[in-house]
Amino acid sequence: MTTPAPVPLAQSSTAQASWRYTHTAMLLHWIIAVLVIGNVVLGLSADSLPDDWVRPVIDTHKSIGITVLCLVLLRILWRVSHRAAAVAGRLSGLGTAAAHVAHFVLYLLMIGLPLSGWLHDSAWKDAATHPMRLFNLFPWPRIGYVTRLDPALKESLHDRFGAPHAWLGYALYAMLLMHVGGALKHQWIDRKSVLKRMVP
Ligand code: HEM
Numbered sequence: 001m002t003t004p005a006p007v008p009l010a011q012s013s014t015a016q017a018s019w020r021y022t023h024t025a026m027l028l029h030w031i032i033a034v035l036v037i038g039n040v041v042l043g044l045s046a047d048s049l050p051d052d053w054v055r056p057v058i059d060t061h062k063s064i065g066i067t068v069l070c071l072v073l074l075r076i077l078w079r080v081s082h083r084a085a086a087v088a089g090r091l092s093g094l095g096t097a098a099a100h101v102a103h104f105v106l107y108l109l110m111i112g113l114p115l116s117g118w119l120h121d122s123a124w125k126d127a128a129t130h131p132m133r134l135f136n137l138f139p140w141p142r143i144g145y146v147t148r149l150d151p152a153l154k155e156s157l158h159d160r161f162g163a164p165h166a167w168l169g170y171a172l173y174a175m176l177l178m179h180v181g182g183a184l185k186h187q188w189i190d191r192k193s194v195l196k197r198m199v200p
């Protein structure tokens, strides 16, 4: 017995042109996805690496994080200045609303994670003697308001910003489980080709 081909979501004569994301939106989605997932691996593995690996790995983690922050700002600008992919027509009203909320939360996490990491790093007591360099190519500033604070206050802020950085990480794992699981479920179980909306 042959399995029917997945049906594109919201494919109708009027929606044809816009049921998929634009190529730029797809490119930004996949570059950021790879960087975010890679950065989670680097962030989580930092503590279990040999001593002489820790510094280069954390420095790379910081550079990737700042790159994500810049790319996500670009992505939001693109998103608000271009017509979004048509709403997934075959999802229920509730399903569509849940997808919108999940995407919005993912955008918040893509901003919140690098920002909290940058704040945490700016309050680091050794920041002055370890200047930040993006991929070891050119200097990147710390957040001046934080670096100028009293050292004792900075020490406590370092922990206070580190905790939300880790919590946002936990929220990201949960959201990604739902996001990726949801995309694969629609694709393979519901037989709706949601992936095609995001794959060139
Ligand atoms: C293997 C991993 C991933 C897969 C298979 C995947 C798949 C998809 C698909 C199919 C869509 C289109 C959904 C639709 O509108 O119908 C989408 C949208 C989206 N994805 Fe992913 N994704 C992945 C990783 C990520 C990661 C790591 C993030 C961010 C942390 C992310 C954030 C988003 C956002 C925010 C949207 C909504 C885009 C918009 O409407 O502007 N995705 N993803």
Ligand code: HEM
Residues within 6 Å of the ligand: 035, 036, 039, 040, 043, 044, 046, 047, 058, 061, 062, 063, 064, 065, 066, 068, 113, 114, 115, 116, 117, 118, 119, 120, 121, 165, 166, 169
């Ligand atoms: C896409 C953006 C980012 C993601 C997804 C991310 C994720 C993570 C995760 C999951 C951890 C491990 C937390 C834990 O222990 O549970 C971590 C640790 C850390 N992150 Fe990030 N991060 C990002 C951006 C940044 C940025 C921009 C900076 C600094 C400029 C930064 C600095 C750090 C530092 C210093 C640690 C602690 C490493 C250690 O000593 O164990 N992160 N990050």
